[in-house]
């Protein structure tokens with residue numbers, strides 16, 4: 001039985017009375033999970049909408065708690081790390097991590113960055129050893145697949161595209177996916193939202209189709 005961890009990150013909801021206000025990235029991610037469920041209904045989905053319920057930002061006390069050995073932590077420090085512990089457990093359980101994200105200011109929403117900051121944690125998701133030379137960090141988990149679904153207002157963020165160098169969303173999350181134990185990375189992008197023209201309609205349609213095909217492939221493999 002495979003487990004899917006689904007994280008949505010847009011600040012927009014997907015149940016607005018006016019459909020055009022709905023999040024595009026959440027809607028394409030929902031197509032993915034719908035197909036996932038119908039392909040293998042026994043697979044378990046853990047869901048978090050960090051756009052609507054953002055995790056706390058980390059703080060100086062949080063960092064001090066992380067660097068305090070497990071058996072020396074005060075009750076207050078344990079409490080401060082409890083959200084991080086829970087979010088990491090959810091990642092540990094997952095075979096597939098599905099993240100949907102808007103592009104905000106050419107990168108990920110702050111709420112999603114807050115989630116990554118809570119999850120990528122020394123001695124929990126990565127180890128640190130200077131004996132490894134210039135690359136002392138290594139992920140502790142392995143074998144996972146990360147699927148990233150994004151929506152942007154502009155276009156051309158792909159490799160070779162006219163805004164490739166402005167893309168701090170997909171490449172950033174792909175770099176971080178390594179520390180979640182992801183060894184395979186898939187990305188689906190809907191673009192042109194701000195142009196609201198045929199290119200946008202076609203990009204969203206292709207995004208839904210790609211999400212359905214990928215969900216079927218991953219759920220049946």
Ligand SMILES: Cc1cc2nc3c(=O)[nH]c(=O)nc-3n(C[C@H](O)[C@H](O)[C@H](O)COP(=O)(O)O)c2cc1C
Pocket residue numbers: 010011012022023024025026101102103104105106107151152153154155193194
């Ligand atoms: C605060 C904010 C910042 C944005 N910044 C960018 C940007 O840097 N580049 C871009 O292409 N689109 C940008 N957009 C447009 C969104 O990426 C676009 O509306 C996308 O569809 C949002 O995702 P969603 O539909 O899942 O909510 C921005 C939108 C907002 C609200």
